[in-house]
Amino acid sequence: MSDLRQKALDYHQFPVPGKTAVALTKAASTSLDLALAYSPGVAEPVREIAADAADAYRYTNKGNTVAVITNGTAILGLGNLGPLAAKPVMEGKALLFKRFANIDATDIEVKHRTNEDFINTVEAIADTFGGINLEDIKAPECFEIEQELIKRCNIPVFHDDQHGTAIVTAAGMLNALEIQGKQIAQAVFVCMGAGAAAVACMSLLVKCGALRENIYMLDRKGVIHTRRTDLNEYKSLFANNTDKRTLRDVIQGADVFLGVSGANVLSAEDIELMAERPIVFACSNPDPEIKPELAHAVRKDLIMGTGRSDYPNQVNNVLCFPFIFRGALDVRARRINDEMKLAAVHAIASLAREAVPAEVLAAYPDVSSLIFGPEYVLPKPMDPRLLPRVARAVAKAAIASGSAQVNELPVDYLL
Ligand SMILES: O=C([O-])CC(=O)C(=O)O
Numbered sequence: 001m002s003d004l005r006q007k008a009l010d011y012h013q014f015p016v017p018g019k020t021a022v023a024l025t026k027a028a029s030t031s032l033d034l035a036l037a038y039s040p041g042v043a044e045p046v047r048e049i050a051a052d053a054a055d056a057y058r059y060t061n062k063g064n065t066v067a068v069i070t071n072g073t074a075i076l077g078l079g080n081l082g083p084l085a086a087k088p089v090m091e092g093k094a095l096l097f098k099r100f101a102n103i104d105a106t107d108i109e110v111k112h113r114t115n116e117d118f119i120n121t122v123e124a125i126a127d128t129f130g131g132i133n134l135e136d137i138k139a140p141e142c143f144e145i146e147q148e149l150i151k152r153c154n155i156p157v158f159h160d161d162q163h164g165t166a167i168v169t170a171a172g173m174l175n176a177l178e179i180q181g182k183q184i185a186q187a188v189f190v191c192m193g194a195g196a197a198a199v200a201c202m203s204l205l206v207k208c209g210a211l212r213e214n215i216y217m218l219d220r221k222g223v224i225h226t227r228r229t230d231l232n233e234y235k236s237l238f239a240n241n242t243d244k245r246t247l248r249d250v251i252q253g254a255d256v257f258l259g260v261s262g263a264n265v266l267s268a269e270d271i272e273l274m275a276e277r278p279i280v281f282a283c284s285n286p287d288p289e290i291k292p293e294l295a296h297a298v299r300k301d302l303i304m305g306t307g308r309s310d311y312p313n314q315v316n317n318v319l320c321f322p323f324i325f326r327g328a329l330d331v332r333a334r335r336i337n338d339e340m341k342l343a344a345v346h347a348i349a350s351l352a353r354e355a356v357p358a359e360v361l362a363a364y365p366d367v368s369s370l371i372f373g374p375e376y377v378l379p380k381p382m383d384p385r386l387l388p389r390v391a392r393a394v395a396k397a398a399i400a401s402g403s404a405q406v407n408e409l410p411v412d413y414l415l
């Protein structure tokens, strides 16, 4: 592990500090180039945009940019370490936007006093960009911040830790349920954790057909039930009218455990109590709610996913955010709505059912085969089919649902 630590620090430090830089897309060698790029030529697009704001998409980089914005209050699973400490993660998201979807992302770390200050700051700069990816903002503030910014901005605002995570979780869950021979409307879910990812995952699974009364969500105080008086409005959405109070009470007979909480909170004895053919997504990073080795030792009929890249079935929002923004930007979507999110879920899920090209296998030399089944319920991040499939599905859904401002895709779009 200390080897990885030094490698990671060196990776970030050399040959230049950080992970991203600005590149020019136009010639800037001659005096004519400069006369076009800057004074006097630059005045022409200025006049066009002043007359019609939509021309910003035509004459500037707006339509291919995303701002990755945080306040550093919930950095990965590391906690509230402040905006500056979040910068490597935000640069990392920018790297992934560029690497997987050729989107130019800018990281922005905001220091603020009140939530209103944060919202005002983001609103004030939003028109610069084609979209806003909110990242690593703690619950429950993240809910209000996102909802308010969606209202105030004309571009998509998407809290990745809620919806990116939820979309990938739902895609993997639909596949895992099918492999285990379970119907989503009959499945009993235990969700350990009640933060941004938990609320978003369970809300999206309800939209995919899960029944609210079959969901038991737990926070630090235990099961979230209708007689609790300490719940915020987001947790209240999942208050179950039940006498069950503890993880042990609800895990008995459960079909699914989703962990978005902390390390080692699920025991082997808990897993033994689950229904036949259970599904466990233990997504806490870096240490899951239960180690896969321990879970498999007690249940041979289990499908297991984690947030980690060194086990099968990695549930990580990188399978979603570059591609959902690609599709949204390409049709100038005003919002990322439920139709677009569900289109992403189904595009990601269906890709895992198809044969994997040799280049994907080559990118994962440690795995011998990637065939739809208990060890492969989600595509791999390096799968080049993710970009065209997910972006196309999202763009089409944006057009069909009335969120797009460009209502036709080129016939060869992303082919
Ligand atoms: O960065 C990741 O790997 C996933 C993520 O958004 C988080 O943990 O906050």
Ligand SMILES: [Mg+2]
Pocket: 076, 135, 136, 160, 161
């Ligand atoms: Mg995050």
